[in-house]
Amino acid sequence: MLALLRALWLILLHTFKKRVTVQYPEQKPYVPPRWRGRIILSRDPDGGERCVACYLCAVACPVDCIALQAAEDETGRRYPASFRINFSRCIFCGYCEEACPTYAIQLTTDYEMGEYRRANLVYEKEDLLISGQGKYPGYNFYRVAGVEIGGKAKGEAENERPPVDVRGLLP
Amino acid sequence: MSTLQYIILIPALIFVLMSVASGLIWVERRLLGIWQDRLGPNRVGPFGVLQVLADILKVFTKEDWVPPFADKPVFITAPAIIVVTVLITFAVVPFGPRAGLADLNIGLLFFLAMSSLGVYSVALAGWASDSKYSLLGGLRASAQMISYEVFMGLSLMGVVMLAGSFNLRTIVLAQRHMWNIVPQFLGFIIFMIAGIAETHRLPFDLPEAESELVAGFHSEYSGMKFGMFFLGEYFGITLISAMMTTLFLGGWMGPVLPPIVWFALKTFAFICFFILLRATLPRPRYDQLMSFGWKTMFPLSLVNLLVTGGIILAAR
Amino acid sequence: MTTSFYLAAAVALASTLMVITRARIIHALLYFIISLFSVSIMFFVVGAPFAAALEVIIYAGAIMVLFLFIIMILNLGAEAAAQERQWLTPGIWLGPSMLALILIADLAFLISRGGVYTNGLYAVTVRPKDVGIALYGPYLLGVELASLLLLAGLIGALHLARRNVPEEGEDGTGIN
Numbered sequence: 091m092l093a094l095l096r097a098l099w100l101i102l103l104h105t106f107k108k109r110v111t112v113q114y115p116e117q118k119p120y121v122p123p124r125w126r127g128r129i130i131l132s133r134d135p136d137g138g139e140r141c142v143a144c145y146l147c148a149v150a151c152p153v154d155c156i157a158l159q160a161a162e163d164e165t166g167r168r169y170p171a172s173f174r175i176n177f178s179r180c181i182f183c184g185y186c187e188e189a190c191p192t193y194a195i196q197l198t199t200d201y202e203m204g205e206y207r208r209a210n211l212v213y214e215k216e217d218l219l220i221s222g223q224g225k226y227p228g229y230n231f232y233r234v235a236g237v238e239i240g241g242k243a244k245g246e247a248e249n250e251r252p253p254v255d256v257r258g259l260l261p
Numbered sequence: 262m263s264t265l266q267y268i269i270l271i272p273a274l275i276f277v278l279m280s281v282a283s284g285l286i287w288v289e290r291r292l293l294g295i296w297q298d299r300l301g302p303n304r305v306g307p308f309g310v311l312q313v314l315a316d317i318l319k320v321f322t323k324e325d326w327v328p329p330f331a332d333k334p335v336f337i338t339a340p341a342i343i344v345v346t347v348l349i350t351f352a353v354v355p356f357g358p359r360a361g362l363a364d365l366n367i368g369l370l371f372f373l374a375m376s377s378l379g380v381y382s383v384a385l386a387g388w389a390s391d392s393k394y395s396l397l398g399g400l401r402a403s404a405q406m407i408s409y410e411v412f413m414g415l416s417l418m419g420v421v422m423l424a425g426s427f428n429l430r431t432i433v434l435a436q437r438h439m440w441n442i443v444p445q446f447l448g449f450i451i452f453m454i455a456g457i458a459e460t461h462r463l464p465f466d467l468p469e470a471e472s473e474l475v476a477g478f479h480s481e482y483s484g485m486k487f488g489m490f491f492l493g494e495y496f497g498i499t500l501i502s503a504m505m506t507t508l509f510l511g512g513w514m515g516p517v518l519p520p521i522v523w524f525a526l527k528t529f530a531f532i533c534f535f536i537l538l539r540a541t542l543p544r545p546r547y548d549q550l551m552s553f554g555w556k557t558m559f560p561l562s563l564v565n566l567l568v569t570g571g572i573i574l575a576a577r
Numbered sequence: 578m579t580t581s582f583y584l585a586a587a588v589a590l591a592s593t594l595m596v597i598t599r600a601r602i603i604h605a606l607l608y609f610i611i612s613l614f615s616v617s618i619m620f621f622v623v624g625a626p627f628a629a630a631l632e633v634i635i636y637a638g639a640i641m642v643l644f645l646f647i648i649m650i651l652n653l654g655a656e657a658a659a660q661e662r663q664w665l666t667p668g669i670w671l672g673p674s675m676l677a678l679i680l681i682a683d684l685a686f687l688i689s690r691g692g693v694y695t696n697g698l699y700a701v702t703v704r705p706k707d708v709g710i711a712l713y714g715p716y717l718l719g720v721e722l723a724s725l726l727l728l729a730g731l732i733g734a735l736h737l738a739r740r741n742v743p744e745e746g747e748d749g750t751g752i753n
Contacts, residue, residue, distance in 0.1 A: 094542065101541040104296045111300045335603060367705065370630035377638025381610070384642060388603060388649050396649060403646050407639055414634070427705055 121199045123225075126184045128200040129175055131215070132193065132224035139219065140194035140231060143170040147186035147195050155179035156186060165239070173215040178208055192231040196224040270362060278351060282495035283313045289536050296540040320491075325484030328390065335389035340479075340486045343382035343493035347500050350375040354503050355430045357513045357520040368429040369421060372504060373414050376459055380406040382493065383461070383468055383478050390481035398477025401547060402468035405458055408554045412562040413455035419448040419569040420508050433512035440511040447565045449509045451558055456505065458554070460497035462535060464542035467550060502531035582622040589615035598665060600658040602648055606641065613637045624702040 112119050121127075134140050143160035161171035186195050205211050223229070236244040236253060245252035287302065287310060294301025302309040327336055353368035365371055380403050387399015421427060423444065424435035432441075442449050458465040469477030479490045506512060506527040513520035515527075545553070592612040599605035613636050620629035712720050 097541050098537060101296050102537060104298060107298050109300055110298050113300075332601070332603065335607070338607075365626075366702075367626045367630045370627070370634065370705075374630050374633035374638060377634050377642075380638065380642050381645070384645050384649070385603075385607075388645070400646065400649055403642050403649075407642055410638070 121201070123199065125199040125201070126182045126187075126197040128177075128198050128203055129180065129182075129186065129213075129218065130196055130198055130224060131173060131219045132196055132226075133219070133221060134230040134232075135223060135228055136230065137221075139169055140192045141170050141173065142192055142194070142231070143168045144191060146189040146191065150185040150189035152183060152185060153179045153181055167237075170215060173218055175213050175218060176211065177203060177213060178211040193224070193226045193229055196226075198224070267362070274351060274362065275348060278348065278496065278499065279492075281499055282492050283317060285495045285498065285532065286316055286491075287313045288532070289539075292533060292536045293540050296537065317488075320485060320488040323484040325486060328392075328481050330391045331481065332389040332391065335385050336481075337486070339382050339386035339389060340482065340489035340493070341382075342385070343379050344489050344496065346375045346378045346382070347493060347496040350500055351496075351503075353429055354500075354507060355433055355512060356524050364428070364430055367427045369417060369427040369432070369508075372429075373410070373417075376413070376500075377406075377410050379459070379493075379497070380410075382490075386482070386490070387468075387478035390478070392481055394474045394476075394480045395478050398468045398470075398474050398480070401474075402461060402478055405461065405465070405467060405550060405554075408551060409455045409458035409558075412451060412554070412559050413459060415559075415562040415566055416448045416451035416455060417508065418566050419445045422569055422573055429507055429512075433507055433514065436511040436514065440509065440514075442509040445509060445565070445569070447561060448569075449505070451562045451565065452508070453501075453505060454558060456501035457535065457538065458550070460494060460501055462494070462498060463539040464544050465550060466544060467547050470544060472544075498532055498535055499528065502528045502535070505531050582619055585615040585618040585622065588612075589619065597670075600661040600665070602657065602661070603645070606644055606648065610637050610641050613641070627703060627705045627708050 132140055143158060145158065145160070148154075148156040148158060155176040156174070157176075158173040159171045160168055162168055182197065184197050187197050190196075203211070236247075236250065238244055244250075290312070291301035291303075291309065302312040305311040305315050327333060350372050352362040353365045353371050355364075383402035383406070384399045387395045387397075387402065390396070420432060420441050423441060424432040426432065426435075461468050467477075468474075469479065474480070479487055482490060503524075506524060510527050513524045515523035518526075589612050592608045592615065595608040596605045596612060599608060613632060617629040617632040617637070620626075620632060
């Protein structure tokens with residue numbers, strides 16, 4: 091009986107406690123920088139697309155929400171002709187980001203993606219591609235990996251070491 | 262009072278009660294929010310007051326579905342019963358020295374009779390729905406309400422003895438010198454607990470225990486029929502609070518402020534207390550509820566009756 | 578007042594008739610409750626508000642709810658309704674209703690002679706106090722006998738409802 095009265099009194103005291111509610115649209119919650127939110131395709135510092143259309147993200151995706159079509163430009167550099175992510179299926183697991191060899195696909199801190207029409211959740215390449223570099227500023231895949239240009243293989247240019255033989259056992 | 266006055270007064274009273282009951286939706290949600298360190302509904306209108314309007318609009322535009330397996334006439338009648346019985350009881354509540362619809366000689370008995378009829382709403386709703394959860398809810402409700410009705414009536418007999426009348430106005434006037442809550446404190450506690458059980462409010466909401474019975478007796482109800490149960494519950498809280506005010510807290514009496522304001526204030530305080538109970542206490546098990554009623558409350562109310570009677574006889 | 582009395586009486590008769598003729602038992606029960614209500618109103622009109630309130634509290638509010646409770650547990654389905662309908666064939670109800678008709682005719686004869694109530698409708702209002710004084714004055718013996726009977730009933734119900742405590746079962750479920 092006394093316990094009941096004590097409980098009533100304690101609950102009544104909660105009238106003066108601090109509220110835990112975050113008044114969302116006006117008051118945004120703190121989002122950690124590694125938050126896995128809306129997926130974007132980033133560009134390298136020179137402004138070119140980072141994506142090389144290797145399909146690794148589409149393979150890694152557990153819900154199969156990524157669809158892309160590879161194409162090659164006149165120099166033989168691969169790029170996605172179309173890139174489509176269906177966000178109504180995406181589970182924001184971040185596997186695509188981990189699979190990406192070029193840091194092209196990235197998950198951002200944006201989470202306000204509500205739509206009234208389901209079809210609006212299918213993002214095409216022009217919706218995904220941003221003009222910035224995303225989480226890895228200054229990174230350019232081909233500056234690290236090298237690139238073949240007409241008549242010169244990788245590592246044959248000036249000030250360039252030959253590429254590591256990834257299949258060899260030697261250090 | 263003339264017939265014309267009744268024609269104006271009755272709809273006015275019903276309108277006021279409707280507004281109070283629907284306002285309580287907002288009050289309850291807001292208070293629960295405050296006691297759970299939240300804010301509660303605060304989006305629609307200033308402080309969320311218009312939430313009531315949104316809720317009403319929602320409940321009116323919902324599909325009003327009668328299950329094909331239900332007993333249709335009974336299914337439709339059931340929600341009306343609770344609203345009607347509670348609303349009729351408000352006729353005998355004295356809101357002020359001259360306010361109030363009927364000055365019935367047996368006002369208190371009328372209140373008990375009508376509250377005992379409220380069982381039908383729940384029991385019939387549970388039966389007519391023809392679903393196991395509803396039936397279980399109806400069974401629980403009828404057993405619970407019959408049991409708690411017994412000592413709800415008994416706990417009030419002390420008040421009747423002190424006032425020497427069943428007339429609610431006389432009972433209020435008999436509290437001129439001392440409110441009944443002082444000499445009848447035990448009766449007050451018993452009546453309050455029985456009142457919570459009668460209106461099947463939390464923590465005694467076993468007929469509609471969400472965690473066990475989906476929604477109990479109104480599992481199959483939707484739309485405005487469900488709204489009637491909802492409204493009936495809030496009417497019930499208001500009624501029990503008003504009765505506690507009348508019987509134990511001196512009704513309209515109080516200094517400075519006009520009588521009707523005092524009445525409203527006391528009633529509102531009790532309503533808030535009901536909501537505080539809801540925010541605090543967990544739901545007991547059904548056998549706990551029953552044994553608490555019959556083994557604790559019932560003997561206590563008998564003792565209260567006996568002691569009050571003895572003291573009154575000795576003082577004479 | 579007289580009009581409301583006869584109105585209530587008419588409702589009582591009609592609803593009682595409905596009680597007898599309903600096939601579904603729960604509908605019959607509902608009509609029976611209405612019948613009790615109209616009887617209560619009749620009590621109120623003839624000046625016995627206490628009896629009227631008690632009629633509603635005890636009969637309509639408690640006993641009929643227990644009936645309802647039992648019906649809810651019994652789960653009477655379509656077969657029960659069909660059987661009830663079968664019972665409503667003229668061959669079955671003709672005999673009792675003829676006998677009842679004789680009684681009604683007798684009653685009507687008495688009423689027409691003015692032998693039933695002499696002081697007319699609502700001559701005196703019986704206050705709750707009068708009821709109490711009557712019960713604990715001249716009818717004290719009756720009250721005590723009734724209380725004895727109720728006590729016996731209570732003990733009997735307790736005995737019937739008591740669980741058979743199992744001899745060997747230590748699980749405390751009481752099922753054996």
